[in-house]
Amino acid sequence: MERGVTVEDIARVVYDMQAEYNDTLSMDDCYESVDRVLEKREIQHAILVGVELDKLAENNQLSQPLQQIVESDEGLFGIDETIGLGAVFGYGSIAVTTYGHLDKQKIGIIKRLDTKVVDGVHTFLDDIVASIAANASGRIAHRQRDHDEHLEDEKRKRRDEEDLLS
Numbered sequence: 001m002e003r004g005v006t007v008e009d010i011a012r013v014v015y016d017m018q019a020e021y022n023d024t025l026s027m028d029d030c031y032e033s034v035d036r037v038l039e040k041r042e043i044q045h046a047i048l049v050g051v052e053l054d055k056l057a058e059n060n061q062l063s064q065p066l067q068q069i070v071e072s073d074e075g076l077f078g079i080d081e082t083i084g085l086g087a088v089f090g091y092g093s094i095a096v097t098t099y100g101h102l103d104k105q106k107i108g109i110i111k112r113l114d115t116k117v118v119d120g121v122h123t124f125l126d127d128i129v130a131s132i133a134a135n136a137s138g139r140i141a142h143r144q145r146d147h148d149e150h151l152e153d154e155k156r157k158r159r160d161e162e163d164l165l166s
């Protein structure tokens, strides 16, 4: 990814969120899950919109009052959280819950973006990264549950194909 965020940064958040529920979870699983989430069109669109607005604000190219609001990451803005939230519904209730948690507890790269350790305007990016991490966490949690329920391989394969089609 661009804007100072790597897949590894996001995978690490996913690992932190899921490791306590999943004994066999590896960083590779988290990487893979983040990669799969990044293939989704609704996520790609959220990234496009959010990063574009961050960049425009960074270059002082938005109209007022939007420029000032995005540039200073005003707490009351709320559209940034809404875009992130809008992109988590595709992965079910665990993704939604995880997003809510990350929005409050901002861990890892999300915290670094939110507290402006990473240079530039990232008003939208922190919420989008939280959304990607929440989706990847939800994906892992649902797969783990399926595994626990001993779904036959056949069924899982079909779900993967549906995953790709959607």
Ligand SMILES: [Ca+2]
Pocket: 080, 081, 122, 123, 124, 125, 126, 127
């Ligand atoms: Ca934000």
